[in-house]
Amino acid sequence: MSDPVTALKGAKGTAGFATVTEIGPVGMITLRGDFANKAVVKAAVAASGMTFPEQRRCATQGDQGMAWMSPDEVLIMCPYAEVHDRLENLQTALAKHHALAVNVSDARAVFRVRSPKVREVVAKLAPVDMDEAAFTIGMFRRTRFAQVPAAFWMPEADVIQVVCFRSVAQYMFDILNNAAKTGSEVGHF
Amino acid sequence: MLTIHCPNCGVTAEETEFHAHGEAHLKRFGPGSSEDDFESYLFMRKNPKGVHFERWHHRYGCGKWFHVARCTMTLEVFGSYTGQTSVPPQQIIDTIQDRRPDWVPAQDQA
Structure with a gap:
């Protein structure tokens, strides 16, 4: 099999007040289905190794996680090498149910932004209230970053992780670095 | 700028995360309907000054209407x-x- 290559080959930007790193490849499975159906939830939990997330939240642990995307969609994250096995098991478990599970690992780019002022980087780009009381660790938010759709969450207090489409990876990398330019700190948070 | 709440995912955000998609509660006139009804279903839209009902789409969020x-x-x-x-x-x-x-x-108007 050919080697997986991320969109920006692990580009890293350290010039600003935040470090922007393209991470990955990350294994990602999109699961759509009716989560009122216990069998679908059970299959998602088994495939992700995580508890089922509440509305607008995500649960992550090491390399694996599960995020709430919409009332009928979750995103399952896992190590890239395991994604085929996990997807196969998931599809076997869902064979008799109305649900859709797709491997979207190579369709996405993932960035990690690290800085004590990381909330400022997001607040400059997305229409999201980044106050510490409003956006807490464990929340997951789908929104836009400048002109492109993206989703992000905070695994730790000074880290955000952003998922976007692979085709806009360079744009995302550029706007994140631009928002983190040294001297552009607003100091609001 | 409008601040919109999405009842599907519970997010409250400003309007650029959403997309407005015109008048709500249209009654569909399909095959078998009169030409006038079909025309008004397709093209005629209210343009009120005041209370208005609209369909919105959470475009950058959960993707629901x-x-x-x-x-x-x-x-x-x-x-x-x-x-x-x-x-x-x-x-x-x-x-x-x-x-x-x-x-x-509208439904109570004579």
């Missing part, structure tokens, strides 16, 4: 509610009547 009641003159947003309905729920009507006492819902 819902309804919003707002005022086209003051840009006040009265509330949002499920997309799975053909008339505004009583709670929304009460909110609007609280703010606009002379307003009468």
